[in-house]
């Protein structure tokens with residue numbers, strides 16, 4: 001059976017990456033709009049209603065508009081934007097997050113892709129909260145660096161034109177980044193973490209870190225118990241995995257760039273009771289296009305890893 005898939009925003013950074021992953025897939029008939037039609041309301045409304053699946057690779061407002069244009073009960077939506085990540089009636093499209101999440105995605109008509117930073121943060125923290133090693137009210141923080149493609153076409157142009165020459169810049173300085181809501185909601189914690197994002201002068205890739213003072217946590221978990229909780233959570237995943245970090249001395253932002261996988265590592269100093277958890281992923285891979293294609297596969301009842309770069 002062939003499913004029709006309309007990519008709205010197909011010439012943007014995320015849209016192009018999804019097209020590459022779906023090229024040559026016989027299960028899907030990919031529809032895109034070219035030229036003036038790609039922003040023409042009537043052409044988009046028709047494509048949105050004709051398709052079995054729609055993948056929205058648009059700014060938030062345009063994504064909300066696109067959803068409002070769907071006037072049938074058949075078309076199923078995957079939204080790559082941040083418009084619906086904590087919205088009523090939407091399933092959070094992070095298949096590995098909870099034991100029943102992939103099944104919920106498979107049944108859903110409205111799936112929201114996670115943000116790239118929350119993908120790293122939640123992968124590290126949710127299993128620790130679920131198992132009680134980190135309490136729901138613990139004051140968490142997350143430090144993260146992204147490649148500049150995380151800012152889409154506009155940021156790519158800034159860095160590649162030479163207008164922005166920095167090696168590394170911190171932002172989100174008002175501590176109100178748009179990813180806070182989904183981090184809090186889906187980690188199931190009582191307060192948003194202190195989030196310290198930055199952009200590096202590299203095209204793609206991410207390094208997301210959560211520091212944990214183990215000595216101060218109520219259960220005083222060991223590094224080994226943190227590692228076990230994470231290993232157990234992703235034991236069956238071909239996409240998210242914990243690697244043994246004993247011999248690791250450096251972690252590069254590009255570690256998983258160009259792939260759709262995510263790698264977790266636990267470092268620490270047992271004597272001081274301190275841990276440093278690190279996730280690496282590609283902002284355009286598991287952070288965007290890889291997750292969208294994974295969700296599409298799951299919703300279509302196909303092997304979740306089909307077409308992914310692992």
Ligand SMILES: NC(=O)C1=CN([C@@H]2O[C@H](COP(=O)(O)OP(=O)(O)OC[C@H]3O[C@@H](n4cnc5c(N)ncnc54)[C@H](OP(=O)(O)O)[C@@H]3O)[C@@H](O)[C@H]2O)C=CC1
Pocket residue numbers: 008009010011012013014015038039056057058059060062080081082114115116149150151152153154283284287288
């Ligand atoms: N880049 C990343 O790493 C990630 C991005 N995302 C999210 O994915 C979405 C897309 O981001 P990204 O690909 O980076 O952004 P880009 O700016 O690269 O692409 C967005 C595309 O949407 C098009 N567009 C804008 N408004 C409309 C409209 N009204 N109708 C039709 N097309 C429209 C733009 O057209 P034009 O070409 O004319 O500007 C552009 O091609 C965003 O919501 C972003 O937040 C999510 C995770 C990671």
Ligand SMILES: CC(=O)N[C@@H](CCC(=O)OP(=O)(O)O)C(=O)O
Pocket residue numbers: 080081082114115116117146147148149150151155179197198199
């Ligand atoms: C480097 C950079 O600017 N990154 C983007 C997030 C990219 C991402 O996850 O996209 P969503 O907009 O879909 O959440 C930012 O911080 O706003």
